[in-house]
Amino acid sequence: MDAPLESGLHAPLVVTGVGSLVLAPARAGEEDPSVDAAREVAPWLKSKKMRKFMGKQDQLAVAAAGRAAKDAALDERTLRERTGLYLCVGHIPFERAQIEAIARGSIQADEFCMERFSTTAFERVNPLLTFRCLPNMPAFHVSLNLGMRGPYFVTYPCAGQFYLALECATAALESGEVDVALVGAVADQNNFLVAYHFRRTSDSRKLTAWEGIDAGAFLCLETRDGARRRNAEVKAELLSSEVSYAAPDSWGESRPFAESVTFAGVKTVAAKPTAASLPVSLSHAAGGAGKGEFVHQLSTAGGVEATSRWRVV
């Protein structure tokens, strides 16, 4: 692996707002905890009519982004004209009920039948399904409800790519393209297809146990000078961010995932990969959990190794 690429921080960057939403795991016998996301997103919706177009991932993104924007006291004009969105979404959460309806309607003699798919099953497709699963839809819903006109960077699917979103945000702030960057991630993992992805191993037939995390989190990032001009309260400072990469063997054994957060001298090891892990834990730290240095370290199945250092003030 090459020497780590530096994120190239030229101007001190600070966090002036945080927002996160982590849903409780589904209890046995319950479908999923999405009802909580639906409730939490309600205050941020410009039009209740849009609810039907929103999947859980969309709801998590809007609620977390809304909280971060409010926490940073961003006004409407700044959000509209001078704020960029840098978002990492998780694996695509197609909804089981919809997919099952299509699949069951496509079966003939215990096999998939295209004739039935194109007639019986096709008629069962909810056209909204398309909109509730596209990976760029969380960004759409955030832009609509917060009144943002970009620029943007939308990436996928894991915690490593969050660091790329952070790098793009850093570049946009330093070049003056934006004054404020909403940098976030969202993961809807209590979903049968996302769970399948994490459960499969390189051995055929073998699926491991899995309990996912549903979370969304955003950081409001600015230059120190920009924050000063807005009289914004600084909650944390980005000290450094380093990312390196070695392409994984995608058809072979998965590299082990490893993640840790050290805050105020206490190290916590995370067991599960999620695109939102860094912004969630930093949101908690900067949201009143204490002060001190915050170090996030990550090694992903996607071949990314990353470290970022922050100072929570």
Added chain:
Amino acid sequence: MSRRRRVVITGVGIVSPLGHELTEFRRNLLSGLSAAAPITVFDPARLPTRIAAQVDASSLPTQTRDRKIAFGLAATRAAIADADGGDALPVAEYYAGTGGGLSLGIGLELFSMPDMVKFLEREEIPAGVHAQTFLQTPSDVCAHLICREHDFLRAPPLVHVSACAAATDAIGTAFRMIRDGRRRWMLAGGADSMINPMGVGGFCAIEATTRRNHEPRRASRPFDRDRDGFLLGEGAGLLVLETLDDAQARGARIYGEVSGYGNSFDAYGISEPHPEGEGALLAMQRALADAGLHPEDISYINAHGTSTPKNDVVETRAIRRLLGRHAERVPVSSTKSMIGHLISAAGAVELAAAILCAETGWVHPTINLERPDPACDLDYVAEGARRVKVETILKNSFAFGGQNASLVIRMAGC
């Protein structure tokens, strides 16, 4: 901040429904050939849309279940080979150990319906089936396989999922990364295929695709009053981007210079663009401002031009607002009229189309524009390929969900 570097295009690789070899692709475009045909990749049975612009994948060296992976790998190899052409020092040799990067627009991780039926029955992976390809393959695998094959791509890949704007965003982001000194060189573009039951079925469900099954070659008709939706295509396009200094030091052939990029949100409708083209206009304005150019500097626009009722009117309106009176003098054409909509790969393959034609002094036509929509009143090059000295190209890509991206390219020698 360090000085801004000039970023040039020195390699082009495509896998397209009109061929994978650059001169063949250009010849077909200038001939106004349509790649539309009945779907054969799978049996569409009685889906409302049963036509598409498919890639002939038989000659591709890698065959994968997920077609976009094979397309991405092949287009990457072709782009690097093109960048290594002539007397140029090979990319791998020149940049050895300096860590190039990949910026890739990529499509949905759609699942196989036959696999889904099996999976829902037993919730297990059948014996003898590769676990990483059964049911679905995560789309970022394409980026990792490209980087693994070309081990000089050592920066973490930038994976873009802004749907129909993804490849244009990928090229624009790569351009910025090199210009600002964050990467020394990059491969940038997109790969996609949604010609499968769920892909075609999903687009049918929202009535986005053309249903002109009885005459496929006339189905994609951007800016025509009888257009009824887009023609689905598939493929991949990758460009080699590097600094002007490095390109000259390597002795590389230079197609053109990426001089500006801008993107924006409509913040309006989930499937329909802002009626006045606010977001589209903003993306074009940002790209021009980034390039330090004025609207009258644009000599050709390669449109998003989907052949959907709403896009074509709104894009026309946005271009008119951008160019003002200069709009009368700027040819605008839609590559999608011939190769369909390549979704997350569209921006890259269409930009390649524009550049390949422009370097020989041509712009390709918009085919099937027989009865112009009165609301679409620009010069769409409907009569056939046209001789034009193209100095500056504006390339547009607009996505469902109101994500808009534009690039400004200055052709070499201008």
